[in-house]
Amino acid sequence: MKLSIVLSTQQAKFSAVAFKGDLETNVAKIAAWGYDGVELAIRDPKLIDVAEIQAVLDKHGLTVPAIGTGQAWGEEGLSFPDPDPAVRAAAIQRVKNHVPVAAQFDAVIIIGLLRGIVRPGVSQAQALAWVVEALQACSRAAAPHGVRLALEPINRYETTLINNVADGLDLIARVGADNFGLLLDTFHMNIEDASIEESIRAAGDRIFHFHVADSNRWYPGAGHIDFRSVLDALFETGYDGFVSGEFMPEPDADTAAQEAIAYLRSIMRQT
Numbered sequence: 001m002k003l004s005i006v007l008s009t010q011q012a013k014f015s016a017v018a019f020k021g022d023l024e025t026n027v028a029k030i031a032a033w034g035y036d037g038v039e040l041a042i043r044d045p046k047l048i049d050v051a052e053i054q055a056v057l058d059k060h061g062l063t064v065p066a067i068g069t070g071q072a073w074g075e076e077g078l079s080f081p082d083p084d085p086a087v088r089a090a091a092i093q094r095v096k097n098h099v100p101v102a103a104q105f106d107a108v109i110i111i112g113l114l115r116g117i118v119r120p121g122v123s124q125a126q127a128l129a130w131v132v133e134a135l136q137a138c139s140r141a142a143a144p145h146g147v148r149l150a151l152e153p154i155n156r157y158e159t160t161l162i163n164n165v166a167d168g169l170d171l172i173a174r175v176g177a178d179n180f181g182l183l184l185d186t187f188h189m190n191i192e193d194a195s196i197e198e199s200i201r202a203a204g205d206r207i208f209h210f211h212v213a214d215s216n217r218w219y220p221g222a223g224h225i226d227f228r229s230v231l232d233a234l235f236e237t238g239y240d241g242f243v244s245g246e247f248m249p250e251p252d253a254d255t256a257a258q259e260a261i262a263y264l265r266s267i268m269r270q271t
């Protein structure tokens with residue numbers, strides 16, 4: 001399995017993004033440590049120069065397995081179940097704007113916190129219906145470009161919608177699109193899923209992307225998740241995508257990234 005790490009294309013508040021700031025410096029370091037790719041967190045594709053990023057990545061031999069979109073929620077408040085129809089439409093449009101960029105990088109589009117939370121005055125059922133509608137529209141727009149969307153079950157302290165893998169699989173059934181699947185994150189599964197390995201087996205070929213952080217959201221190896229068993233379960237599903245590091249920059253970003261790759265390479269089965 002290939003390894004990547006999350007890299008933000010602009011400054012952001014989200015604290016588990018280890019690398020923010022100068023792109024080329026970070027890409028050079030990440031490549032030198034042995035990573036195969038970088039997962040790009042992009043708030044708005046209009047704000048980035050795709051050709052320039054592609055040139056930097058090509059120079060250092062890295063690919064982009066996935067594009068994170070959550071900064072549009074964190075910095076701008078866009079989300080699918082917002083009671084304001086203009087905000088819902090803007091959230092859908094933002095995902096559609098990511099499609100050409102994702103096609104160029106051959107990357108999955110991540111739907112994390114863009115799926116939002118249930119706002120006061122909105123029922124859970126209504127919020128979910130808006131999420132399903134939005135995901136159907138986005139999946140339909142992405143399909144002709146060969147782009148896939150991956151929704152990430154996120155723990156209850158960050159959202160009230162789709163907290164575990166079972167919720168994610170129910171949503172897949174409701175959305176009904178072949179290019180719509182899941183991003184599993186060990187940090188969230190450790191909080192919400194009875195068995196991380198069982199959830200991985202249940203999600204099977206609907207796993208489109210995979211995040212690793214340990215139980216304390218530090219780099220893998222710094223907490224108590226059994227990554228050997230988790231990665232074996234992932235391997236057994238036939239998953240051939242990236243395992244992507246999304247953890248706190250603790251004790252500092254460079255140390256965390258190097259500890260993560262050393263540990264993961266030492267326990268991963270080789271394909």
Ligand code: LER
Pocket residue numbers: 014070112113152154158185211246
């Ligand atoms: C993003 O991938 C994630 O895991 C969430 O916790 C974002 O808040």
Ligand code: MN
Pocket residue numbers: 152185211246
């Ligand atoms: Mn994640």
